[in-house]
Amino acid sequence: MNGRFKPITAVAVVFFVVAALAPLFVASWATLFALILAKGIVVLGIVLLLQAGQVSFGHAMFFATGAYSAAFWGKYVGGGDILLYIVLGGISSTVIGLIVGMFVVRYREIFFGMLNLAFSMVLWSLLEKMFHYTNGADGIRVARPGLLGFSFTPETFQYVILYVALVVAIAAFCGVQRYLESPLGHMLRAIKSNETRLEYLGTSARHVLLVGYVISAFLGGVGGALVSIIQQIATPEFGFWTKSGEFVFIAILGGGAHAFGAFAGAAMFETVRFYAAAHLADSWQLILGVVLIVIILYAPNGLIGLRQRDDRSKQGGH
């Protein structure tokens, strides 16, 4: 388990290096990679819950919470800073994650998913309806913030936000990896495999799941704040159920078994969407849908699963 250099780790390192360098050659990739990284952070939270066998079909609520924290600060206080926005997004989604979490961790499987969906739809309808505070369906603009007192030209900014997202993503990735390998992480997995046994060991499964849930909410908020800065806007769409579906989609696409699956999935999803929307504007959803079906039917462990299966079959050959 503690082997320092597993192939998947190498792939992750390569991915982060590519994310750091490739945009230097193609300017529009800066925003693309920043988005991939930010979404990957959110999906890390989904992957985390998948370890416990739970699927949140309402995770977009934390994503939206993070995004709106930044937007509200910009609108009502003004003078934001990237780091401030990320911290704000993280804190507010942690708080909401704790409150919602206390209710939802009592439930499992479809009921867990349903209750999450219900909470997220309440948040979505509030964002839609409180027009005078949230600007309704059009959302709130997030003005380009500075970083540690420096302000940037737009050209520089897209790289600044890319590298901030990269640092946060690497930190989140390593953090989640460590968490999953810690005793608490193993207990989280035990919720999926055998919750009763976990309880026999004297551990509260609810408590274990709550910790995981709050961490995943935190990641959702951080990712949401980042996306709102990259997109310069926060809209209720960020909290709609299709967004939650998209995050689960990305997690399964990448593979729920390993933290890197989040980034692999996000890279695949955003790239397909980016190029499909550019060249086949009429059918990008169709393409993504077919990709997902193929992955589910023929590669249930996701993109990183493909790789791992490959390794295993090689080992078998010896």
Add this chain to the structure above:
Amino acid sequence: MNTTLATLAVLDGISYAALVFLVSVGLSLIFGVLRVVNVAHGSLYAFGAYLAATLSLAVAPISPWLTYPALIVASIAIGVICGGFIERFLLRPLYGRDDVLQLLITFAAFMIMDNLQRLIWGVQPIFAAEPLKLLPNISVFGVAYTSYQVILLPLVALLTLLGLRYFLRRTLAGAVILAVTEDREASTAIGIDAKKVYFVTFVIGASFAALGGALASPTTSLVPGMGADMIVLSFAVAATAGLGQIEGTALTALMIGLTRAFIIYIQPEFEVLVPYLLMVLVLLVRPFGLFGAVQVRKI
């Protein structure tokens, strides 16, 4: 609020509830038997609506009364073709696998159908009101209602409810479906073909979604994206009732329909919030829904 307005609100609520019930009951039925939340349900609703409108527009010049059979034909066609395809080729390979994969593959079906709908029927709103225009208006306290909306739709919903009850409780095929729902392994052991039951149930559920769409089509413009809103509303109704609860779905649809109508009269700003707030409150107290039975967790 006086009695006049209250009566109007009740009528509005009932006609809305009737449509919502038809869509939700299909979702609930499918979950009850297959344990699958069918995210593509809203797309089946949209496809039913679009096909019904296309057929009605085609037959209306021959005789406007032919539009009624057209609605039925459209619902069954969509239920069998689209529903059948989803069950047979997407869901069947996944039985026994992770629940989330089944849910996600219907999500993929939703994305594909949403896109196909645009490619087939385009983006301009389509409207086919023949069936509604055939029936006269009725007047309540000087306010005109279409009898299609306040009489026909609730009647179809009621017949569906009674028909489903009869089918499940009084016929052999219904008994087989209930048996599989109760205990799949045991019913397979006594020779029931569970695969066939799943297929038939999914097709029936899908047909109800399409029927809801077909019946809605004369009252509304068909536009891209109509499915995405319906799925989450019908899901809220089915979940609040308790997934798999047929009668409960009817009562919940009625409750949500009435609350929504009264809210529009009193405080229209909160209309969108109603179903979801209700869902959260109910699920917090009763996670299995208002009418759902507590399940024994298998160890």
Add this chain to the structure above:
Amino acid sequence: MKFLKTALAATAATVLFAGSALAQGKPAEIKVGITTFLSGPASVFGVPAKAAAEMIAEDLNKKGGIGGVPVKLSFVDEGAGGEALVSNYRRMVQDDKVDATFASISSGSCNQLVPVAEDLKVMNFMWDCGAASILETKKYRYNFRTQANGTPEMLAVLLYLLKTKPNFKTIAVVNQDYAWGRESWEIFSTALKAMKPDVQVVAELFPKFGAPDYSTEVSRLLALRPDVVFTTSWGGDLDTLVRQSGQRGLLQQSTFILAIGESSIQRLGKDLPEGLIVGARGDHWFLHPEKKGDAAFKAFNEAFKAKTGAWPIYPVYHMAQAFAALQTAYDKAIKANGGNWPTREQVVDATAGIEFATGFGRPVTLRPEDNQGLEAQLVGVTKTVPGYDFKLLDNMMIFDPKVITNPAGIRSVEWLKTLKPEFVKMDVPTFKQ
């Protein structure tokens, strides 16, 4: 620290790269990037507009293009969501190096893309979005609006109502719940309060955008019996509202104002009764009273009908305006540059303050103070005319934009509050169908 260094290196690289692209030969083509709705409900505007753009560009290139250079179009779908929109817009500008962009239909998209265009220093025409606030809060160099905004559009409709039906006492509104629905009602109701303070607003209904059913709203309005019902809804939402109201007699009971209904008239066909007040977001009507004898206008309309199966609607004419503005700006810039091909910055300089004409309506002026287009407004009332299976507009008034647009530097709502009842008495030409 390493990342900061890389970031700095990146900046240096970008700056160098941008600096090298200043060669002045005549280019092989003028690339225009257009954002429009190809999916989602607003594709009722976006798809016809895209067809129009292709037609116009083809026609333009046949005639030798702009200054002898053909135009080449690329499209981005606004319906793909904010993320895809912004990243694709950036891709168009940064990778494909488009010379100008036309963005967008929705004010939400404009709000997102206008700062991006300014950042990327690319000339952008807001070719269809209507929120007045975008150009009121900040002065832009690279962004122009080649049509009017919500303020004159709503004011024209209100003036028409006050001129033709001055004696109403009560009004209700049913608008889609998003910025346009809310803002258009704010404009309309502010001006109404200023010019006719005794009117009572009996219901303000903002159903969810894309709501499939208005039965309850219709019942409530039938019970309330307002003299006037105002709506700025569009697309499928407006169709549903009008049909559900029509089936139950609400259209007959109250005077309906479809403030941007011109785009729905053909689809609604016989379901639209006579006597509804209809606005067109500009002087746009395929039988424009001042242009309908014009051969080029007729030829365009018929070609469009042959291509798409429907007569042009206002987004089609808005698209034509963006092209006319582009052509006028380039011609002016080439002339100012002594016949040589102008730099991008020279084109931007030339665009400020131009007047341009599409031939499909009255000419439009880009006000140099705030780059806001001054566009005439046509409002009419529906009427049955033999030979058409949908209603036409009758008693059309065409309002002068200089009179009904708020002056540069004064925010619309503040300006509307200063209007007096006498404002209604302005002279406006009326045209029969």
